[in-house]
Amino acid sequence: MAEHIVTKKQYSYVFATLLLLTFITTTVGMMDLGRLNVVVALVIAVIKALLVVLFFMHIYWSSKLNKLTVVAGVAWLALLLWLTLTDVLSRGWLPFPGK
Amino acid sequence: MITATVETRDNYLTHEYGVKSWLLTKDHKRIALLYLASISFFFFLGGIFATIIRLELLTPPGDLVSAQTYNKLFSLHGIIMVFLFLIPSIPATLGNFFVPMMIGAKDLAFPKINLLSWYIYMAGGACVLYAMLEGGVDTGWTFYVPFSTSYANTYVILTGVGIFIAGFSSILTGLNFIVTIHRMRAPGLTWFRLPLFIWSMYATSLIQVLGTPVVAVTILLVAVERGFHLGIFDPALGGDPVLFQHLFWFYSHPAVYIMVLPGMGIISEVVSVYSRKKVFGYRFVAFSSVAIAVLGFLVWGHHMFVASQSVYASLVFSFLSFFVAVPSAIKVFNWTATLYKGSISYDTPMLYAFGFIGLFTIGGLTGTFLATLGFDVHVTDTYFVVAHFHYIMVGGTLMAYLGGMHYWWPKMTGRMYPEGWAKLSALVVFLGFNLTFFPQFILGYLGMPRRYWAYPEEFQVYHVLSTAGASVLAVGYLIPAAYFIWSLRYGKIAPDNPWNAPGLEWQTSSPPPPENFEITPVVTSEAYDYSILEEMKVG
Amino acid sequence: MANHSLALRHQFDDVEQQKDASTFGMWIFLATEVLFFGGMFCCYTVYRSRYPMAFGNASNHLDLILGAVSTAILIFSSFTMACGVNSAATGAKNALVGFLSLTILFAAAFLVIEMSEWHMLYKEGLMPGFNFTYKEFDPGHVQLFFCMYFAMTGLHASHVTIGIGILAVMAIRAWRGAFGPEYFTPIEISGLYWHFVDLVWIFLFPLYYLIARHLQG
Numbered sequence: 001m002a003e004h005i006v007t008k009k010q011y012s013y014v015f016a017t018l019l020l021l022t023f024i025t026t027t028v029g030m031m032d033l034g035r036l037n038v039v040v041a042l043v044i045a046v047i048k049a050l051l052v053v054l055f056f057m058h059i060y061w062s063s064k065l066n067k068l069t070v071v072a073g074v075a076w077l078a079l080l081l082w083l084t085l086t087d088v089l090s091r092g093w094l095p096f097p098g099k
Numbered sequence: 100m101i102t103a104t105v106e107t108r109d110n111y112l113t114h115e116y117g118v119k120s121w122l123l124t125k126d127h128k129r130i131a132l133l134y135l136a137s138i139s140f141f142f143f144l145g146g147i148f149a150t151i152i153r154l155e156l157l158t159p160p161g162d163l164v165s166a167q168t169y170n171k172l173f174s175l176h177g178i179i180m181v182f183l184f185l186i187p188s189i190p191a192t193l194g195n196f197f198v199p200m201m202i203g204a205k206d207l208a209f210p211k212i213n214l215l216s217w218y219i220y221m222a223g224g225a226c227v228l229y230a231m232l233e234g235g236v237d238t239g240w241t242f243y244v245p246f247s248t249s250y251a252n253t254y255v256i257l258t259g260v261g262i263f264i265a266g267f268s269s270i271l272t273g274l275n276f277i278v279t280i281h282r283m284r285a286p287g288l289t290w291f292r293l294p295l296f297i298w299s300m301y302a303t304s305l306i307q308v309l310g311t312p313v314v315a316v317t318i319l320l321v322a323v324e325r326g327f328h329l330g331i332f333d334p335a336l337g338g339d340p341v342l343f344q345h346l347f348w349f350y351s352h353p354a355v356y357i358m359v360l361p362g363m364g365i366i367s368e369v370v371s372v373y374s375r376k377k378v379f380g381y382r383f384v385a386f387s388s389v390a391i392a393v394l395g396f397l398v399w400g401h402h403m404f405v406a407s408q409s410v411y412a413s414l415v416f417s418f419l420s421f422f423v424a425v426p427s428a429i430k431v432f433n434w435t436a437t438l439y440k441g442s443i444s445y446d447t448p449m450l451y452a453f454g455f456i457g458l459f460t461i462g463g464l465t466g467t468f469l470a471t472l473g474f475d476v477h478v479t480d481t482y483f484v485v486a487h488f489h490y491i492m493v494g495g496t497l498m499a500y501l502g503g504m505h506y507w508w509p510k511m512t513g514r515m516y517p518e519g520w521a522k523l524s525a526l527v528v529f530l531g532f533n534l535t536f537f538p539q540f541i542l543g544y545l546g547m548p549r550r551y552w553a554y555p556e557e558f559q560v561y562h563v564l565s566t567a568g569a570s571v572l573a574v575g576y577l578i579p580a581a582y583f584i585w586s587l588r589y590g591k592i593a594p595d596n597p598w599n600a601p602g603l604e605w606q607t608s609s610p611p612p613p614e615n616f617e618i619t620p621v622v623t624s625e626a627y628d629y630s631i632l633e634e635m636k637v638g
Numbered sequence: 639m640a641n642h643s644l645a646l647r648h649q650f651d652d653v654e655q656q657k658d659a660s661t662f663g664m665w666i667f668l669a670t671e672v673l674f675f676g677g678m679f680c681c682y683t684v685y686r687s688r689y690p691m692a693f694g695n696a697s698n699h700l701d702l703i704l705g706a707v708s709t710a711i712l713i714f715s716s717f718t719m720a721c722g723v724n725s726a727a728t729g730a731k732n733a734l735v736g737f738l739s740l741t742i743l744f745a746a747a748f749l750v751i752e753m754s755e756w757h758m759l760y761k762e763g764l765m766p767g768f769n770f771t772y773k774e775f776d777p778g779h780v781q782l783f784f785c786m787y788f789a790m791t792g793l794h795a796s797h798v799t800i801g802i803g804i805l806a807v808m809a810i811r812a813w814r815g816a817f818g819p820e821y822f823t824p825i826e827i828s829g830l831y832w833h834f835v836d837l838v839w840i841f842l843f844p845l846y847y848l849i850a851r852h853l854q855g
Contacts (some may be wrong), residue, residue: 029848073669087412328767
């Protein structure tokens, strides 16, 4: 598998996008959009993360195995959060104390 | 009995001499032996705690030790046995030794990290030992908050730091195995030609890598809360002790699969070799290993049914817990089917395998009882649970470990163990084990709580049986310790393939050369292909 | 079988396999780090869902501009790190050392800002365990916010510090000519580690500085 060299120019496009997104998320953060604040901030964070992982960390050009490793790490965290929230968010749904 | 002559072939043991050649080795086989020495030490240390516990429980009143001492005893027994013995045991000894050999590699992917792994383990173990000598911990191996963060007066931080450090040893071993198995298999060795021990080690490594970091950060948070008063789990600030339990069990449930999967891998090897048959349903067993690893992460809440976890979450976890029993059951069925119409020989490893299959089945079945919400509410935190996990950890993993040690001892050391004594010990272990732990199922069912050092009169007869069993069990472990050491000098010289087994590790000398193989093997046959051996008829 | 590169380790068949293994190994390590930080993200999520007002209140005590500047600095450092990898791959030794040094500089700047933020919080009586005197709205849960804040930014800062150490070693080795287009794997995997450190902050910033600001009691 030939070594893929990413140019500094390509990196600079990613970099500029990341700075722009940071600026946007900060500006939006200063406005009160109610529930949208969370959504916007997290969506932008995920996009920034994807840019870093795909291009700075070269996952875009990497083997399927490396891609799978990234997915596995994130999926397992999602699992931890999801099942824990299953408990935390459903407490007090029944009329008995402690349930 | 004449003492054996000195080995003339260069092997990994004779290649270099001196303390430095061992302490700075990068050879996975030597590192495996370094681990073997360390974990054996911790096993016997944990056993000493168990002995004192069982002595205290001979009589109903708490008369041998104080209540707090008793708390420290079961805490240290659990911590040492789980974190310093069971978790590393098979992966770091037999796994380290045989994973590269079984795939035809010269070493693991990262030999220096492998050595670092051992030093990290020793550092963690030293921390725990130091904490123990200073007075130990009384929180249980589970470190539940807020007791461990706010009320315990014992060495929680130090012990926690020791476990945290040892956890990284586990992570690095898992990482090493995953990369090795993916990237360093011999030519022709496709995934479905791999021995099932490798599948088990792979699945184990997945759990080590994905689960351990969570318990590491959780213990770190407990230490930080105790040390810096950052009250993350402090109920006075709104912190949630059950959140601690979620984080703790997210690892600690899969951890039990870290402990049992390698044992299952050994059983697959042993059952096949001593019935001269390939494992029935190879792909099912392989996929079951991975299924156990994945499903094992979905069930942790079954440790928290009465912890004020919501009923809905408990229902979800209970339901999922039944699923995780399925792949284990598939394995038991497939091992049994392998035995069917096999040409069975009753060598010591096979005796341990029989013990495993029976005892693991009992342990696993009682696990499904515990997954049943209605039943669990009655027996949770009783000796029923204690019996359940000891059936799996001791009746399962430890038996498999002993079976594996006997199976591979000739390969590792070039010596045979004495078969008569070995068979006797296997029997003693089996009898001692059942006498120790079966009464505990009854005790739990009748209501004896766990972690209590005094109890009502009516439970005494079962405790006496259990302690009697424990003394028999102790003998059963001491005898192999003795004859294994004895065999290093006086054991019969082992041939390269004493069991006439398939598998790449048997195609090289006993003990192996430093580079494992004179030339890199090329694999053209399926796993467990006994027909080739019949053709070769090599002794 | 002759090795053409001194860097080939004996357990590998060829340089390609060695590089693949090293990169794969680092990715697995980063997956463990995701779960390591993830445990704390889980704590944050649980408490945020329970005490949104208190978290909103607490969040307003953090300096949004400093947080944004920190984020930009780390992103800058990721950029210089990536350029460093490019320099290694193209054999530009001086550029490699230069980019690594810049990355270290940005990392140090990040830590300086972080420490000054911590110092300000300490002075305001918002540092649990050392100086926590906040008594207005919902002090218990506000304290919980700050416990999580210091725990997570502390763990992150320790990773930044370790990263500076790793990059310094890489810079020295690069200066001594250890790397070239045929072998620069350590630079690449150090880069992966560094980008991960940036990634964690990409999530820490919105979670602590942004999303709770407007929920106030």
